[in-house]
Amino acid sequence: MNLPLAGGLFICEHCGAMITGERIKRKLKGGGVRVHDYYRCANNYPEDDHPSVRWRADDLEDAIIADLSKLKMPDEEVVEWFRSSLQSAFAEISDLQRNQRIALAKRQTELTNKNDRLLNAFLAGSIDEPTFNAKLAALRDELAQVEQSLGEAPSLDPADVRAALAVFEFSQKIPKIRRGSKMLEKRRILETLSLNRMLGDVSLVIEKRKPFDELAKRPEIQLSRGDTI
Ligand SMILES: [Zn+2]
Structure with missing residues (x-):
């Protein structure tokens, strides 16, 4: 099963197993088929206290968009400053x-x-x-x-700099991106800006890399505006 957010992008918060995609097809009474996409913990032999980690694809996408929306700056002035x-x-x-x-x-x-x-x-x-x-x-x-x-001696790759700036520019547009569109692009964004991504039974944790961790903590950034980072 190859859903865009499966394949090691997330790990299970409870057991560390990979989150995998699952497509379920139900035959409708009147003919035709309805498709349901899920993401779930791939551990087939979980401990007894392991809750059910299974998200509808739409719900997971909504949660990701909500999390990435924290990166959005309040106004153009702050965008320019960052x-x-x-x-x-x-x-x-x-x-x-x-x-x-x-x-x-x-x-x-x-x-x-x-x-x-x-x-x-x-x-x-x-x-x-x-x-x-x-x-x-x-x-x-x-x-x-x-x-x-x-x-x-380390040297900064200009391609990395361009990628970071591109991710920043993209992150400012995320709230405008509708569900379902550009899923592969969102996957790349997630991989670029986060170190660890964990899925629990009801929670989603996206640990961001520097400097995106600071972006997500926007109120503090606004307070310290004018300082150098
Ligand atoms: Zn698990």
């Missing part, structure tokens, strides 16, 4: 990462030059072989560390 905060936060991160890389590259050059001077000093006979070997080993250790750090 948008520019998001952009400057990304700019700060990439500046920091660039500076780290520049510092590491500078140290790498210094160490390489030191290495050359050491070799020249040894060839000119101004230091003995044991001293040369000890200093060379120390230099090579540090150079290896710097090269490793350079290789591991």
Whole structure:
């Protein structure tokens, strides 16, 4: 069964099993078939105290839309403020990462030059072989560390920045999106903005990533408007 919100998007709040889709077809007396879509806990052998986790597809969609609607900003001014905060936060991160890389590259050059001077000093006979070997080993250790750090230095992928901004823009339009439309797009949105999604017998929990967790706590954001994030 392949309903758009099934397949590991949600887990059961009670047992951690995957939420799966279920399509039930009922024959109507007057001919024809009525289709009912459900989402339920996929655990076929639940503990005795496990409540029934089974949602009508329409009800789950309504709950998701209601939850995502919390991301909607009250007015265009706040939207503009959050948008520019998001952009400057990304700019700060990439500046920091660039500076780290520049510092590491500078140290790498210094160490390489030191290495050359050491070799020249040894060839000119101004230091003995044991001293040369000890200093060379120390230099090579540090150079290896710097090269490793350079290789591991994080860099912000512009595609991630674009995705985050796109999700933000989309999140502002969510309340206008009607049930049933763009279900796959909603699935992508959910995956982008949340870490964990849990379904209980009567509750839906969507744990949002930064900075969307802050967006969902909008009243606090309004209070601290003007501060930098
Ligand atoms: Zn369960």
